[in-house]
Amino acid sequence: MWQERRPPAAQPIWHWTPAALTDLPRIRRELRGRIAEHEASDGPAVADPDMFVLALDELMSNALRHGRTPVLVDVGRTDDAWLLTVCDRAADAPPRPAVDRDPVHGGMGLGLVAHDAVQEGWYASEQGKHVWVVLR
Numbered sequence: 001m002w003q004e005r006r007p008p009a010a011q012p013i014w015h016w017t018p019a020a021l022t023d024l025p026r027i028r029r030e031l032r033g034r035i036a037e038h039e040a041s042d043g044p045a046v047a048d049p050d051m052f053v054l055a056l057d058e059l060m061s062n063a064l065r066h067g068r069t070p071v072l073v074d075v076g077r078t079d080d081a082w083l084l085t086v087c088d089r090a091a092d093a094p095p096r097p098a099v100d101r102d103p104v105h106g107g108m109g110l111g112l113v114a115h116d117a118v119q120e121g122w123y124a125s126e127q128g129k130h131v132w133v134v135l136r
Contacts, residue, residue, distance in 0.1 A: 002095045002110065005121040007132040010076030010083035013038075018071050021064050027073070028053050046082065047136035051116050056084050058109035059131055062095070063088040067129060078134065081118055085132040091124035095131050 014034055016027050031053055035046050046052045056073065063071045067088025076083040095110055114120045119134040 002114065002131075003121050004094065004123055006123055007083055007085065007121060007130075008078050008081075008119070008134065010078045012074060012076045014075040016060075016073040018060055018064060018073060019069060021061060024057060024060055024064075027060065028057055031056060031075075044077065048116070052082065052084075052135055055113045055116070055133055055135060056086075058113050059084060059086040059133065062086075062109065063131070066090070066093065072127070081134045081136050083132060083134055085130055087128050087130045089128040091129045093129065095122050095129075 014031070016023075016030075018024060018027060032049065035049050035052065039045050056075070060071065060073055063086045067090040069089065072087040074083075074085045074087075076085070113133055117133045117135060120132065122129060122131045124130070
């Protein structure tokens with residue numbers, strides 16, 4: 001889970017640059033609206049819109065809480081799935097999913113996202129740390 005590797009190629013669709021946790025409710029609303037518009041225009045459906053929004057929210061909030069700004073958020077399309085990528089400037093701090101932690105203490109988001117993902121991973125570049133997930 002969360003191995004260091006590059007994501008599959010994807011066509012960019014949507015982009016955000018949250019500066020603080022207070023930006024996340026707006027981005028979640030925008031994402032829900034864009035998913036609905038995309039599907040209404042006969043675009044490829046999102047298998048589970050709630051999980052899609054949750055996954056992006058978890059990656060964004062982790063970047064803002066544990067990474068360094070600026071944070072870049074991208075959603076793209078592969079041939080048969082969606083690629084969610086969040087980049088922050090903390091290239092030296094890979095994602096660390098909680099293991100054997102009581103859920104009451106939080107930190108379960110990466111595991112939850114990985115459970116529903118087709119693929120997940122991360123890599124470092126000159127831009128920073130890129131954490132990504134592929135969802136149907």
